[in-house]
Amino acid sequence: MGIGANMTRPAVFLDRDGVINRAFIRDGMPFPPQSLQDLEILPGVSDALIALKSQGYLVIVVTNQPDVARGTSSKEAIDGIHRRLEDELEIDAIMTCFHDDSADCDCRKPKPGLLLQAARDLAIDLSASFMVGDRWRDMEAGKRAGCRTFFVDRSYLERRPVAYDFRVGSLIEASRMILEPANSP
Numbered sequence: 001m002g003i004g005a006n007m008t009r010p011a012v013f014l015d016r017d018g019v020i021n022r023a024f025i026r027d028g029m030p031f032p033p034q035s036l037q038d039l040e041i042l043p044g045v046s047d048a049l050i051a052l053k054s055q056g057y058l059v060i061v062v063t064n065q066p067d068v069a070r071g072t073s074s075k076e077a078i079d080g081i082h083r084r085l086e087d088e089l090e091i092d093a094i095m096t097c098f099h100d101d102s103a104d105c106d107c108r109k110p111k112p113g114l115l116l117q118a119a120r121d122l123a124i125d126l127s128a129s130f131m132v133g134d135r136w137r138d139m140e141a142g143k144r145a146g147c148r149t150f151f152v153d154r155s156y157l158e159r160r161p162v163a164y165d166f167r168v169g170s171l172i173e174a175s176r177m178i179l180e181p182a183n184s185p
Helices: 045-054 075-088 113-122 136-145 171-178
Strands: 011-014 024-026 029-031 058-064 093-097 130-133 148-152 166-168
Touching: 011 113, 011 171, 045 058, 045 171, 058 113, 075 093, 093 113, 113 136, 130 136, 130 171, 136 148, 148 171, 166 171
Parallel strands: 011 058, 011 130, 058 093, 130 148, 148 166
Antiparallel strands: 024 029
8 A cells, every 4th residue: 555645654763873873982972974984884773774664664864964064074975974874774865954053953953853854755654753863862853753762872971861762772772672563653
């Protein structure tokens, strides 16, 4: 049965750095890879995404990449990393905020703008969807959008999320929990 005009689908929204690829830790804080050479997809990610897709979930990456606004990374470098992720993984879309906090945009997490835009563009049922992230901003964006949330706890030395539904150690653990019949829409 295809998706009709009034039908929506569930999605799993994923933060990028620290969830699907390795984040670089400096002074207890996570940083993104600076180039394609630095990009390392975490173990189990491909299998997790294949399992989610096989059960009808859209897989949408929602990522803040403020280093472009800060001038420490280029949009071309980020686009190259995203092309490689799309080539190697089962991802339906990658949505990126290139702004810094000072821009006060709607797309920068913890605001839910990227999730809301994906819901509009791809007919996503946010109440049947999940946000998986490793930082407080991810959890807050997911909650504000009406998704259930999985906090991938990497023990960063930064502000902790106030509220989330599940705490896990990896995307593969989150995907297994999402696919349990009790958690599926």
